Amino acid sequence: MKILVCTDGSKESLRAIEKACKIAAGCEVHEVSVINVYEGKVDIPTGTFGYTHHTTDADIEMFKKAREVAKEKSKKSLLEAEEIFKEKNIKVNAILKEGPAAEVISEIAEQEGFDLIVIGRRGINGLKKLFLGSVSNAVLQQANTSVLIVK
Template sequence: MKILVCTDGSKESLRAVEKACKIAEGCNVNEVSVISVDEGKLDLPIGAWSDVDHPTKEDVERFLKAREEAKEVGKKNLLEAEKMFEEKNIKVNTILKQGSPAEVISEFAEVEGFDLIIMGRRGITGMKKLFLGSVSNAVLQQATTSVLIVK
């Protein structure tokens, strides 16, 4: 069995990591991977430019700094999850991707042949959905892999 665990550093995603640890301890799990997806774009968003036609050097530098900060947050989230698995003596792979989280998670799980996606009900976004967060709901709709949503 191959398990893919999603993290964004939120309390909900850390509960998903805890649940994945319990499942990996009690089942015949061949592989556990933790993924963090940064939804930032690789190109400069037009709205970020001081001058719509010509971004300034400062615009580009500000954008690149924000991209690097987002990457560091993703690495920190993965390290935190990795430590939780290591405390249980469970080997884990970490993956940092960029793009639309639901699409990246769903596609990655299918292409890599994961049997189960484990994720929190809601992430770090400020908006609270009535039942599910937008990413967890989208993964439920898009993924061909089984999905476990952790409260």
């Protein structure tokens, strides 16, 4: 069995990591990988009436810096996840990717032949969830593999 565990550094993803550790310890697991996907896309701001804002060099630098900050935060959450697995003597591979999280997670799971995706449930309720959706819900809909959503 191959398990892909999703992390974003949140409490929900830490619970998913703990659940994956229990599964890996109790089953014949051949591979555990932990993935973090950061959003690297930068939208160009629009001005009044939807016209594209003229992007300055300062804007571009700000976007680049925001992207690097997101990447560094992702690396940090991956390192934290790796430590949890190491403490439990579970060998883990780290995967850092850029792009739309649900799409990337689903693609990696399929391409690499993972049997199970373990992901934390996002704590958005009511109308917000209806309008915004969540990564876990999108993975559940898009993935062609089994998905365990951990509360």
